[in-house]
Amino acid sequence: MTSAESAQTGRIDKTGSMREALTTEERAALATAHPDWLIESDTMGRTFTFEDFSAAMAFVTRVALAAEKIDHHPDIDVRWNKVTLLVSTHSAGTLTELDRSLVDTIDGFDTGRGS
Numbered sequence: 746m747t748s749a750e751s752a753q754t755g756r757i758d759k760t761g762s763m764r765e766a767l768t769t770e771e772r773a774a775l776a777t778a779h780p781d782w783l784i785e786s787d788t789m790g791r792t793f794t795f796e797d798f799s800a801a802m803a804f805v806t807r808v809a810l811a812a813e814k815i816d817h818h819p820d821i822d823v824r825w826n827k828v829t830l831l832v833s834t835h836s837a838g839t840l841t842e843l844d845r846s847l848v849d850t851i852d853g854f855d856t857g858r859g860s
Contacts, residue, residue: 763841763842763843763846764834764836764837764842764843765837765841765842766837766839766840766841767839767841767842767844767845771845772784772840775789775844775845778849779848779849779852781852782848784840787838787839787840788831788833789831789832789833789840789844789848790829790830790831791829791830792827792829793827793828793830794826794827795826795827795828797825797826798825798826800826801825801826801828802823804828804854805821805823805828807854808821808828808830808851808854809821811847811850812847815843815847815850817832817834817843817844817846817847819831819847820832832844832847832848
């Protein structure tokens with residue numbers, strides 16, 4: 746579901762944000778659409794592996810710019826050539842449309858790597 750579709754279906758809350766909890770069906774669709782991400786409780790995570798530290802940091806920069814654009818920031822752990830991302834909407838205590846949007850964007854990056 747795109748952000749525009751979310752607005753049309755009422756997925757954006759009264760403040761204009763996308764911080765409403767995803768339904769069970771939406772979580773299942775999210776898991777199907779992003780099989781490389783692991784959903785555990787109220788967090789989604791994925792580890793990306795790159796050729797070297799520079800490539801990993803270039804990826805982190807892309808993630809940071811995308812996150813800043815929607816004002817939704819993942820937890821990022823960098824270990825030389827590995828980058829682990831965890832997404833969750835902390836203010837909602839669960840996964841929301843913001844998380845889906847950020848994961849969609851990140852999976853749209855042509856990383857050439859990732860596990």
